[in-house]
Amino acid sequence: MRYPQYLAAAPLAFLAACGGGGAATTTAPEPPASTFASLALTPTSGTVEVGRTFVLTPQARDGIGNEMAGAPAPAYTSSDPARATVAADGVVTGVAAGTVTITAVLAWGGVTDTATATLTVTPPAAPPTTFTLLALTPDAGTVAAGATLQLQATPKDQAGTALTGLPGASFSTSDATKATVSASGVVTGVSAGTATISAWLTWGGVTRTATALVTVTQVVPTAAAVTGSKAGFSPASVAVAASGTVTWTMTDEEHDVIWDGAAPAGGNIPRITKGSSASRTFAAAGTYAYHCTRHGETGSVVVKTAQTGAPVLTSLSVSPSSGGVQVGGTLQLTATPRDQNGAAMSGLPAASFSTSNPAVATVSAAGVVTGVAAGTATITATVTSGGVAKTGSAAITVTTTAPPPSTSTATVTTPTIAFSPPLVTIQAGGSVTWRISGATHNVTFAGPGPTGGNVPDTSPGGSATRTFPTAGTYDYQCTRHNGMTGRVVVQ
Known part of the structure; x- marks a missing residue:
């Protein structure tokens, strides 16, 4: 260990001890006060993801490299704010992929020095x-x-x-x-x-x-065959469509076909010899009973029309029957009433919607589901007509997937009957480009839209760009496809 203050005083002490120079003594000088000499940033390089932050730490040092306490905060600047910004406390935020230099400047005690850190901004995972x-x-x-x-x-x-x-x-x-x-x-x-x-x-x-x-x-069927014998008509009853034909063939001896009430065109068949056949065509729906007067056997023909009766509300289907939505996102449900033949019915009252768990998902009168918090909820639709009420449901899962980080541009595609991604976040003044594929789609905003307004029907291979100068949330849909929705968040 060195003791420079004692080394400096040693010759004088020695002289005094030897009697030279009288009785005068000296004291060691005070070490000089530390003064600011240089600024360093740690780390000097690093990587930050778009939308993420990276903290830089400044170090003020004296002339021999010791870190000094009490230094004021340096001033920070970014060489390219479009790629990364830096706050007054040295927190760097990635904006777009690329390389950026962060410079810190510290003026203290009459001394000014700078330090830099080089950061690589990577695309979001x-x-x-x-x-x-x-x-x-x-x-x-x-x-x-x-x-x-x-x-x-x-x-x-x-x-x-x-x-x-x-x-x-x-x-x-x-x-x-x-x-x-x-x-x-x-x-x-x-x-x-x-x-x-x-x-x-x-x-x-x-x-x-x-x-x-x-x-x-x-x-x-449009045709049916009946065999006749003394044992009876086989089958005893047949069904055909309106305008269908029934043919009788006798297998043992002569038989006749005499109608008991309503008769088809041509009326009774008086005699059909063994091995011979006779036919009748039935134009009108109904049940036609007949018998053989020679042997007493009986039979019937049931004629049906394609019409199965007036449409009756039989079921209610909800589409999609299950789905997922992010917190703050929306999903359009469609309720379709159907008759006894499974055909969609029109002219009925609109369906009413309810949610089993409004803390997780809410639903509007028009069937628009909004995610509230992570979890599951069952959305139920109800239609009442003619005193008959039918319900259908959809199982909804709400997730907390964070929205993509803010960027100046974003691209939305349509690989299926859905916007991908359904949520994009951009900076105010940024733009979104919709690239259409698979089918013809449009972009119709629910409220005030961006510069240029809605995107009209666009065929596959086409694209359209809209600029968003004002911060806010812009919900939109494709009016050609139910449930095809998206959102642009402008920060």
Whole structure:
């Protein structure tokens, strides 16, 4: 260890000790006060993601490199604020990908010095893929008894993009006497009526469901054959469509066909010899009873028309039947009343909507769901007509996925019947470009829009850009496709 103050005083002390110079003594000089000599920033380089922050720490040092306390804060500047900004406390925020230099200047005690740090701004990390929706297409359909209908269950992420590599969905039917469904989603009509086909899929600890309403129709033949013998007519009763034809063939001896009431064109068939045939065509619906006067056997013909009766409100389907929405985001639901044949009905009162959990999701009178907090809620739609009330529901999952960071530009695409991403955040004065693919879409704003206003119908391959000079939230939709919504947040 050095003691410079004692070394400096040593010759004088020695002289005094030897009697030279009299009795005078000296004291060690005070060390000079530390003075500001240089400024350093730590770290001198680093990486920050767009929308994230990075903290720089200044260090004021004296002439021998010791850090000094009590120094004022330096002044900071960014070489490119479009890539990164810096606050008065040295907090750097990434704005756009690239490289930027942050400079700090400190003036203290008559000395001014600068220090720099070089930062690389990287693009924001893509949000993790979330299994948000199971789409079942078609969500309603009609199939004849004995015929089949293929349903397709498609898992989708939070942007509405189909997910691949997931296990297949499972299927079930609400009424196997009306329709059955295979493990691959093939529905087979069994008998006239309706059945709800449910699909569900579990992946990553998340289960999503979807439903389809299937109406089974009974096919009425346009022709029927009856054999006659002393044992009776076989079959004893046949059904044909209006304008259908029934043919009788006698297998043993002569028989006749005598109508008991209403008769088809041509009337009775007085005699049909063994091995011969005779036909009648039935123009009007109804039941036609007959008998053979020679042997007493009886039979009937039931004639049906294509009309199955006046439409009756039988069910209410909600589309989509399940879905996901971010906190603050919206999802449009559509309620469709259907008759006994599964056909959509018009002219009925509008559906009313309710939510099982308004703390998680609310729903407007028009069926627009708004995410409030993370969780699940069931949205129920109700339609009442002719004293009959029918309900349908949709299972909604609300997530807290953070909105993308603020940038000066953003691009929205339409890979499916959805805007991707559904939410973009830009700076005031920035712009959004919609690139249309897959189908014709438009961008129609719910309220005041950006400069240039709405984007009209645009064919696949087209694009349109709008500039947003004013901060705020701009909700929009494609009016051609229900539930296709998006949002632009301008900061």
